[in-house]
Amino acid sequence: MTGVARAFGSTVALSSVDFEVAPGEVHALLGENGAGKTTLVRILAGLDRPDAGSVSVYGQPVRRFAARDLRGAGVAMVQQHFTLVPTLTAGENLALARPEGRIRPRAKAARERVERLADRYGLAIRADVPAGQLSVGEQQRLELIRALDADARLLILDEPTAVLVDAEAERLLSVCRRLAEEGRAVVIITHRLGEVFTGCDRVTVLRRGQVALGGTPVRDHDRAGLARLMVGASPADAPPAPPATQPPIPAPTRARSLERLRVDGVSRGRLDGFDLAVAGGEIVGMAGVDGNGQADLEALLAGLAAATAGTLTLDGEPLPVGDPRRRVRAGVAYIPSDRYRHALAGPMSLADNLELGRGHRVRPARRRRDRLLAPVLRRWDVRTAGPAARASTLSGGNAQKLVLARELAGEPRLVVAAYPTRGLDPDAARMISERIVKAAAAGAAVVWFGAELDELFAVADRIVVLATGHAAGPFEPPYDRAAIGLAMAGGHR
Ligand SMILES: Nc1ncnc2c1ncn2[C@@H]1O[C@H](COP(=O)(O)OP(=O)(O)O)[C@@H](O)[C@H]1O
Ligand SMILES: [Mg+2]
Known part of the structure; x- marks a missing residue:
């Protein structure tokens, strides 16, 4: 070639x-x-x-x-x-x-x-x-x-x-x-x-x-x-960080509060005795190569799966497993790696997608609902044919904005963001990054799975590498690219 x-x-x-x-x-x-x-x-x-x-x-x-x-x-x-x-x-x-x-x-x-x-x-x-x-x-x-x-x-x-x-x-x-x-x-x-x-x-x-x-x-x-x-x-050697990942609020000025998320000796699938603690206001970047336990950790944090060993707690309470409405009530925002499979229902309208998991028993009348939705779509700059459009008609960036509009509404305590900017154009990626950083500034604990180190360098307070099911690090700024790379490649084995 x-x-x-x-x-x-x-x-x-x-x-x-x-x-x-x-x-x-x-x-x-x-x-x-x-x-x-x-x-x-x-x-x-x-x-x-x-x-x-x-x-x-x-x-x-x-x-x-x-x-x-x-x-x-x-x-x-x-x-x-x-x-x-x-x-x-x-x-x-x-x-x-x-x-x-x-x-x-x-x-x-x-x-x-x-x-x-x-x-x-x-x-x-x-x-x-x-x-x-x-x-x-x-x-x-x-x-x-x-x-x-x-x-x-x-x-x-x-x-x-x-x-x-x-x-x-x-x-x-x-x-x-x-x-x-x-x-x-x-x-x-x-x-x-x-x-x-x-x-x-x-x-x-x-x-x-x-x-x-x-x-x-x-x-x-x-x-x-x-x-x-x-x-x-x-x-x-490192290219300048793309504008997509500039945090609007520099990490050190974010108020760090007490520990919110605690993961103790958790195992499932490829994860093998994994530990993690994240404070309110803190963004922990999860680096590593797919297939080393990322999918398992994502599923555990989002309550899609139960650990076979160990515990996960948020503000001292066990993280809910199973029913997504319990996750929502517990204040866990989930931005999944596969937004079309785990966050959006393609055939449903934008308005209905914004309600998913929110457990409203009485649906507002359509006109009122559309009226409520309009400002949300404007605030999030979701470009669409209108609130009645199906979610499946949205482009990647707009789909992700809709997911965030729903998940970050109402001050989450924990944000699980799995490759939130993947596949997005630079403008959409920048907006998505900024909003997640803002959620941290408002006190959420954030676990940010990143595909690119430069993105994590720009947003994370600490970086943990997930390799062969274990945590390596944490790495603190100024980040040592080579050391992180070696950990990602399983250098400890
Ligand atoms: N079909 C596609 N549409 C848009 N972007 C893509 C597509 N395929 C790959 N990319 C982008 O191209 C880059 C290289 O991707 P890829 O070849 O899959 O990398 P690797 O296999 O090394 O992880 C990434 O930024 C990815 O997001
Ligand atoms: Mg590949």
Whole structure:
């Protein structure tokens, strides 16, 4: 790949990236969240097209970025998120991925291919069970089997180990090694630096859509060096903080009150004995790489799940679990990582969305309700066709403003903000950041999950890194980018 560029609106995902992978090697592609790794490999797999630059595969220039063409050229990808059809078995999923069409008649042959590949590479799965009922590890292996079924010469794995426990991740890496020994080229995206050293030959590091390190042998590097390259080593390397993240109120002037949120030895999923304390008026930035317990912590704080061990309290009372109305009554504002799934009901009107979870038993008459809504939409600058519009018609920024308008109404005691500015244009992102900082200034304890360190540097009073289910830090200003990067990459293990 040469000079590859790709922008999404005002977001530059890739600037001018050169990337090369050779047959017989396992090539690690590293970078922070948002560095552009997925965008790069999606282009390589024909799932997206570059704005500029060129790509060639085994000497053949790619003229048309079409997944089918690239599959034909021997490129197969296991995507970051599962793409299996949950109601279909392994064989049926393989048959579906083939270009020939109908599934069932081909599923028997496909099932034999599943068993052959599973056997050959030691990728144990249950072939008769619908994919949705397989364990996460089995699903991952089935994704790989499906990629191998296309007889890939270039295999791309986008964060395959993020969802796996250590033993499974090691197994997967040894399969990658085997595939490289057979002469295939393997690209593996990972955040776990340990894996780079145990399982990979060369490493490319992306930072903010540019190549920070271009395909050099892994043995020339150490963990700290790679971590520094991922996050940028010195302040000079750090781009100026984007205007989106300037806090309207400098952190030190916010009145800090007593401890409000207390998380003691909490376990669930990947979280393993996690501790955290947040005072009123304080913003704690949660840094770290997806798949290290972030989703579990978010669900616990939002009361969507119960801890298997440990306790969570807000002002000394247990955090409510289960009924979202209890969360609302307890003064917990929740800005979820998936706003369309956990905050908004797409087919419902804006007005109804603002009422969600508020438990009003008597709905105001429509006209009165619309009248009440108008100033809210104005105050939050939600650009829409009107209060009766469906939430699903809002753009990302406007949808997020609607979520905040509801969640931050009425002085919350705790704000759980998961990647609140993700995917938003700079103006919307700035407004969202400012309003959350204001909620802290008004006395809320804020837990802010951030995808980008610069955003957290601008808003957080302290930063805690969540890596492999544990807390590392806290880190206090002035922030040491390299130390945080190393903690994010699991440097303590
Ligand atoms: N379809 C999209 N629409 C808008 N922005 C996108 C899209 N895909 C990626 N981006 C943005 O491009 C940047 C790079 O994203 P991505 O390639 O997914 O990074 P990585 O895989 O390294 O975490 C991010 O800022 C992300 O928000
Ligand atoms: Mg990605």
